[in-house]
Amino acid sequence: MTQQPWLLLSSRPITQLEDAHLPLTGSAFHGYANAWPTPVAGDQADALGRPCTRLVVGGDNTLDVQGNKLTVETSSRNITPLYWSADHRGNFIISTDLLIAASAWVNLTDCQLSVRENAGVHLGDHSSIHGLTRLQHSNRLEVVLQGNRTHIECCETFDSLALQSARFNTAVLAGEAQLSALEHSIADHLKWPGKVAALVSGGVDSGLVAALLAKQCPTFEAFSIGTPWGNEFDDAQQLADAIGRPLNRVELDPQSILLALPQTVRAFGHAHPQAVEIGVAISAFCRQLTAGHLIFTGYGSDLINSGLATGDGMPDDIRHSIAIEVNKTRYSSELTSLAAQACGSELAHPYWDQRVLRTALDTCPSVKTTRGREKGHLRLAAERWLPAEAAWRKKTAIHHGNGLGAALSQLIDDTSGQRASAPAVYRQLLVTQLEQATRTPLSPLSAQEILDRALHSITHRC
Structure with missing residues (x-):
């Protein structure tokens, strides 16, 4: 650390x-x-x-x-x-x-x-x-x-992400344009001098990043994150086999997840429950990983390509949803690399790089629902890089794929001894760190001390 x-x-x-x-x-x-x-x-x-x-x-x-x-x-x-x-x-x-x-x-x-x-x-x-x-x-x-x-x-100043267009108006053209932008983005990130890793779930987003990364950096390490409550190891293994890389299966234990909460809240600068649930897994992963890694993810694709829409009841024009989700992400800080940097590593989110963003925002909305699926244009282009099953696999949110979406709140309730205590605990983690920073900013508490003090405050609150 x-x-x-x-x-x-x-x-x-x-x-x-x-x-x-x-x-x-x-x-x-x-x-x-x-x-x-x-x-x-x-x-x-x-x-x-x-x-x-x-x-x-x-x-x-x-x-x-x-x-x-x-x-x-x-x-x-x-x-x-x-x-x-x-x-x-x-x-x-x-x-x-x-x-x-x-x-x-x-x-x-x-x-x-x-x-x-x-x-x-x-x-x-x-x-x-x-x-x-x-x-x-x-x-x-x-x-x-x-x-x-x-x-x-x-x-x-000028907001380059406020504009969307229909410049790429066929599925093949749009998909290939985004893959080309992803390749350039990955190449830019690979100027990093250290070890290279990628987080994969077996879905199309992380799968494409891993496949394109394998082309430029054949020795990168592939990781998949699981918890006692869920994982996507089998899907990730299929993907790793397809691109010729061994898969490192990392199962986070409950205590390591809890100890990653203070670092996640501090990096984000807020205690929004859903953002914390998404971010804590990668924070816990980085705490276990040896320092010096550049870690590629598939984060951000859902925001710019589907507005977080799924295959059920998708509107024909998803521009409004995309604009909303892109804007939220500029305030949530959930794509910051600060939590990884606190562990000596760095995160790379190619889908959130300017060139990839611009390509996605200039793609016709109807193209993004090719074959009646969200990110249809990207899935179509992915067929020459991934197994068809992976290219068209049903979308699962990361914090649901690893089980945290349902289990983290229950874990915190069990730890605090109080019902529905997760939001209060997240906020108290911020309060505890504020109190310490005000007194001695250059002597932060350990993760265990922060967690213990926050839980004590919650459980003894009148």
Whole structure:
């Protein structure tokens, strides 16, 4: 286990974070980081050719620091969130980590912060903690330090994911275009220097990623995740056999799942039950995997190709559903790699890369229901890469395939001794970590301590 990665910039020094100081050459801003890639000062230049430092978050959110000016641009994807706050006295902070942002803000202002009662996903600029703002997708934030004051402007930029078209209007053309985009995406990710792995379930989404990955990286490792309550090992084995790779079957035990909850909640910055149920399996998997892996997944395909629709009662035009699901995902943070990075690895979600997204959003809706099936165009194209059974296999949500969708809430109830306690426990995990971060941000509790304290708080609540 490595350390939780985070980055924070502030208008003023943060006493509690001095041991994590990050030098920003020639900048009036103060930088702090933990397990974060060290920026190279002067490798970028502003409009006048003056050197600046660029920090990248989540692949395509950028923070450019030059002198007394900070420019932040969030992408349309906004995979890893940024949290910020400012007041009229010149205090300003922005961070990749909600808890570190809270700790810094308390240190600067002596204010009291608390977790919202609704600590789930907010479709707007609210974070799960009162007083901290989540910088939304497709935004540009400019902060200029002027003595003891700050001048701040925030505006919207072009949202490249807001538009859908019917450019690809035949199933074969659309399917092949998306496969080509996936191949390019995988090639870009393979610049990673470490070991390569892929999570497979036996379905078309992860199956295509694995098959295309095998073409470019024949030695990658294939994994399938199961729990005591369910798995898709047999389907995944069929896929692994078809692409000529051995399958590593990983069955998560209940305790490892529970211990992955704090890390999942922290990485997401919220306690939305369904998102946590989906994310906790991969967090638990990463905690067991040796560090240094690049892990490919099939996450995101359902969002951009079917709007999470299944074969039952699909509308002819699914553009509205796709727009809704894409937008939600830009706020849920469930595709962030922070939980994996805390374990020394990295996640790659090729379906959520810009080129693949654009291809999917430019595909005619009727094509996506070819043969009366969701993702029909993709399934058709998959036939030359996968067994037909895998290409057309009925969709199963990941947290149902591994059994967590039904069993995690019951596991938490059994552990807490209270009925329907899962949402309260998830929120309390955030509360417990906030309390610790406020006191000693550079000395986080272990997963077991966080879990124990959260459960104790729930079970002893009047």
